[in-house]
Amino acid sequence: MTKYEVAIVGGGIAGLMSSIYAAKAGKRTIVLEQQKLLGGRAITNKKQGVYFNLGAHALYKGEAYEAFRELGLRLEGSSPSIDAYGMWKGQLLPIPTNTSSFFQTPLLSLGGKLELAKWFMKIGKMDTSVWNQISIRDWIETQLYDPMLRNVFYALLRTSTYLLAPELHAAGPALKQLQRALKGVLYLDKGWGTLVEELRQLAVQQGVELVTGCKVAAVEHQDQKVHSILCEGSNRIEAENVILTTPPSISHKLVPYADQTALGTWNKQAIPATVACLDVGLRRLPIHEHQFIYGLDQPIFLTHQTREGKPRPAIMSDDGTKLVSLFKYQGPQTDAAKDEDELEQVLDVVQPGWRDELVTKQFLPKMTVAHDFPHIKRIDNPGPTVPEIDGLYVAGDWASHGELVVDASVASAKRAVSHLLNTREEIKI
Ligand SMILES: Cc1cc2nc3c(=O)[nH]c(=O)nc-3n(C[C@H](O)[C@H](O)[C@H](O)COP(=O)(O)OP(=O)(O)OC[C@H]3O[C@@H](n4cnc5c(N)ncnc54)[C@H](O)[C@@H]3O)c2cc1C
Structure with a gap:
């Protein structure tokens, strides 16, 4: 039986990125993906x-x-372009993002327009981390005065975070994503299938073994140390390190006695x-x-x-x-x-x-x-290690330390492999 230095469960962006980083560092690496195609939600x-x-x-x-x-x-x-309309009571009204819409739109009062212009000038340079501990709702209600402008910001931040829970989402990461959106996406x-294909090719070039159609049934550990992966159909793969890029609920199911580890907390605190x-x-x-x-x-x-x-x-x-x-x-x-x-x-x-x-x-x-996001009820930022089990790591959009969506998938993949390689510095390619 072949022994891998790194086995990765899940072949989405987090799994592919982890595999490229690990293989570039010379680790014998395998990716196990349950679907026939790689890419996960990025297909x-x-x-x-x-x-x-x-x-x-x-x-x-x-x-x-x-x-x-x-x-x-x-x-x-x-x-x-960022030129946009707001939909209000079934009507489309321009959001003032340029001089012509600023003067013409009836969406905001003059006071609201000036307040918006002030925020557009300020937002790009703002240190958003000072708002990490309060919710989007608290930020909007305490920082913005014009009632319609508040609606505009609820909509902008909802779009940046993909979430209908302003009372839960931390304002800092949401505002940071808005800063990025304003620079252009x-x-x-x-x-994104083209991105997945390029990552697949890179992984293959680096010697990663990519296995599709392989559903992992358990990640086995003993004496607080991970040792193998059991696939459905009873195929067992020996591994010194395992990176789980599966959702928190699946990660929790795959690891015996997960409730006695941080996986239990991360699963309970997750809000999709x-x-x-x-x-x-x-x-x-x-x-x-x-x-x-x-x-x-x-x-x-x-x-x-x-x-x-x-x-x-x-x-x-x-x-x-x-x-x-x-x-x-x-x-x-x-x-x-x-x-x-x-x-x-x-x-x-x-x-x-x-x-x-x-x-x-x-x-x-x-x-x-x-599968989770930076919210104000979080007890703990997930990963990179599962502290109770040596050699077990997590990555994925839910293993965010303040990043959102695919940025969280990639940043957490980097964190997991950096930790595994025992490098304190962020991975440099
Ligand atoms: C509608 C929508 C819009 C989005 N828009 C954006 C956007 O505009 N910008 C942005 O940055 N992000 C966006 N995202 C998010 C982005 O798609 C995800 O952050 C990213 O693709 C997640 O990658 P991942 O590897 O973390 O997870 P996934 O892609 O979910 O990968 C996990 C993989 O694990 C596999 N797996 C699960 N269980 C097992 C098992 N037991 N054995 C083996 N394999 C298993 C799954 O099949 C899957 O392939 C959007 C997502 C959606 C759904």
Whole structure:
């Protein structure tokens, strides 16, 4: 039986990045992924020539972007404009993001517009960490005066965090993500599947063994030390170190006696963020200006991913079909039919006549954007080690130390491998 120095459970972005870092450091590394395809939630499905991510995916200029660039990934795509509309009582009103909308929009009073302009100037330079211990709601209610401006900020921060729980999400990380959003995000050409493929190739080049269709059933340990992985079908893999990139609930299930370890706490404290996603491929946009919509009195968001940005639009279809994506941010109770209906009604307002232009469509009723996030009820930031079991590590979007979504996946992968290699310094490629 082959013995691996590093075995990684899960072949999403966190798993692939961990494997590349470990293999680059000369460790004999294997990745075990239960699905037939690598990529996890970052896969892209092609339907009638249109590239559908599992809901719209934007790459922020954060930890993940930096790490992908360090690895030499191409990251081809385009940034959307930040010109946007707010949807209020079924009407679309420009959010003042430039001089013309500043003077013309009836969305905000003059006082509200000046307050917004002040925040737009201030936000980029702000040290957001001073707000790490308070919620988004407390930040908005104590820092902003204009009632409609508060609605605008609830919508902006909801979009940055993918979450309908301003009373729970820590304000600091959310504001940091907004700072990054204002610098411009990237929609990747042909979706995040291209990113996954580049990571797969890099992993193979580094000698990582990538095994798909292998569902891990248990991570075995003895005398507080990890020693092997048991796959469904009774295949056993010996490993000195294991990095779990599975969700907290699955990680907890895979490890015997997990309740006696930090995995128990991390599982209990986890609050998932879920969204309903509607993506439509349209022959043309009925109303060209309606590219970016924030729901101000309902938790929705719309973006046109193939927007004619500079220097060119993101390529999300083979034949120029336009891709419009909507989210409904969900609370604990969800109703698939109602959510789909609500999103279609939003499209009726934003792009009237869209049904006549429809080429293809994808509706995903409940997608988990993050299995946990920096919230004010957290007892502990998960990982990188499971302190009670030597050689056991966690990574993934939920193992965040303040980062959000894929930035958390990548930053936690780096933390896990750095710790495993016993290097105090962050991994340098
Ligand atoms: C709708 C939506 C929109 C999003 N938008 C953005 C965005 O705009 N920007 C952004 O930065 N991020 C976004 N994200 C988040 C981003 O997709 C995730 O942060 C990232 O893909 C998570 O990677 P991961 O490796 O941590 O987890 P995953 O991708 O979930 O990988 C975990 C892997 O573990 C595997 N696995 C589970 N159990 C087992 C087992 N027992 N044995 C073997 N394998 C197992 C799973 O199959 C999976 O492949 C979005 C996510 C969604 C759903």
